[in-house]
Amino acid sequence: MPRRSDIDPAQIPAVLPFIMLLEPEDGRFRYRLVGSKIEEAYGIYCTGHYMDEVVAGDRRQVAQTTYMTVVETRRPVASRGSFITLKGKDLDVTRLLLPLSEDGESVTMILAAIDIPAFVDRENPALGLETVIKRDQVRLEVL
Numbered sequence: 001m002p003r004r005s006d007i008d009p010a011q012i013p014a015v016l017p018f019i020m021l022l023e024p025e026d027g028r029f030r031y032r033l034v035g036s037k038i039e040e041a042y043g044i045y046c047t048g049h050y051m052d053e054v055v056a057g058d059r060r061q062v063a064q065t066t067y068m069t070v071v072e073t074r075r076p077v078a079s080r081g082s083f084i085t086l087k088g089k090d091l092d093v094t095r096l097l098l099p100l101s102e103d104g105e106s107v108t109m110i111l112a113a114i115d116i117p118a119f120v121d122r123e124n125p126a127l128g129l130e131t132v133i134k135r136d137q138v139r140l141e142v143l
Contacts, residue, residue, distance in 0.1 A: 001074060001101035004109050020046075020112040022067060028052060029067045032109070041116045069142065070097045071107045078141045 009016060017037035022029045031046040031054075039045055044054050055063050062081065070077050079095040093116055100109040 001099045001104060001107070003102055004100050004111075007100075007111065015113060018114050018116065020110075020114065022051070022110040022112065024067070024071050024107060024110070025050075027068075029064075029110075035114075037116060038114055066095070066097065067110060070099050070110050073142050074099050074101070074107055075142050 004021075012019075017035040019033070019035045020031060020038060021033040023032050029051040031049055031051065034046040039047075046054050051063055051067070052060060066077060066079050076099065077095075077097045079097065081093050081095075093114060095115075096113045098111045098113075099107040100111055102108045
């Protein structure tokens with residue numbers, strides 16, 4: 001597993017709006033950095049907050065399971081989820097989660113890159129807590 005210091009944000013400026021850094025803390029996950037496009041798409045400000053403080057319902061359980069899979073396996077995880085807003089807007093999101101480690105043994109941070117399709121919903125631009133997961137539509141794959 002690479003260290004956090006092995007990643008130079010200056011070398012990937014085009015993807016920074018789609019990047020998250022999460023820090024595991026006793027079974028919880030703190031968002032250390034959340035890219036602007038991610039926060040815009042979900043409609044919630046996450047940086048500095050714990051996941052369970054800002055993610056609700058079914059999405060919280062899916063996020064917890066996904067992040068714990070990275071921590072427990074110490075391997076990259078690919079995730080694809082189909083979501084539908086309460087207004088009926090479909091949204092497919094693909095994530096790549098990469099474990100980072102300062103000691104080479106335990107996951108001390110997760111680097112996540114998220115592919116969010118472009119969408120325009122002027123009536124409800126903030127998907128956030130109004131997004132629900134389609135049943136059986138989230139798939140994880142340990143790489």
